Amino acid sequence: MNKTNKILWFVIALLVILNLATIGTIFYHNRQSKDDNQAIVLDENRPNPLTGRFxxxxxxxxxxxxxVFREANRHFQYVAxxxxxxMDSLKSEMxxxxxxxxxxxxxxxxxxAHLGRHHAELKNVTNDFYLKIKSVCDSSQCERLQGAFLPLFRDGTAANFGRRYNRNDSIGRGQAYRHRYGRSWRSH
Incomplete structure (x- = not known):
């Protein structure tokens, strides 16, 4: 009887350890999946936001x-x-x-001036994020990475001057939505 009890306790301990390992694995994979789904939305009209899955x-x-993406993305998202x-608060104050x-x-x-410093810092953080990701890409991945980030760098060019705002319209009432730095909100 004593030997039978020892075997039962051993089996119970083994099952508890197995259950804990299974639960730990589930939490780990859920965390990985959450990191993969965190989006960097550069342009809402794009079919694919820049998620880990992308x-x-x-x-x-x-x-x-x-x-490398997850590590760079965590830092980028936090700072950005x-x-x-x-920047939004400064614009409201202005x-x-x-x-x-x-x-x-x-x-x-x-x-x-304060808004300009923040804007420059945001561009620098974005550049650092891009370069970290680019550093682990092969040549074909670099081409697709360029295409994915192109809207962010194209939107501020002279070719698009005046696209967001009508003349004498400082808050952009002429546009239904403002898209900037991955955020959109309804104009008032």
């Missing part, structure tokens, strides 16, 4: 390349989202100042 399926990234939030009873041009210049 890089794996469209560019054919292997596991090592995906790990903070910058975008601050618009309120412009429409106040006595706009302060010095304050407007300071807000503009």
């Amino acid at each position: 890089f794996r399926q469209e560019l054919g990234f292997n596991d090592a390349q995906m790990e 989202n903070d910058l975008i939030f601050e 618009f309120e100042e412009l429409n106040g009873p006595h706009p302060d041009s010095t304050r407007l210049h300071n807000l503009s």
Whole structure:
């Protein structure tokens, strides 16, 4: 009887360990899947946002390349989202100042300069993100990577000057949506 109890306890312990390993595996794969689905939306009209799934399926990234993407994406998303939030806040402050009873041009210049610094920092973070991903791409992947990021770098060119806003329309009421840095919101 004593030997039978030992065997039963051993089997129970083995089953507990097996269950814990299974639960751990499920959590690990869910986390991996969540990282793969985090999107970098450059243009909402594009059929594929730049998710981990996009890089794996469209560019054919292997596991090592995906790990570089995940690491770069975590940093990029964290910094870019903070910058975008601050830029949106600065734009709101500027618009309120412009429409106040006595706009302060010095304050407007300071807000503009601050916004410009954030914009430059966002571009630098985006460039670093792109270069980290590009560093693990082969030549065919680099071509597809270029195509995926092209809308971000094309939108600000002189060829598109005036596309977003009508003349004398500082908030873009002429457009239903504003697309910038992966965000869109309804114009007022």
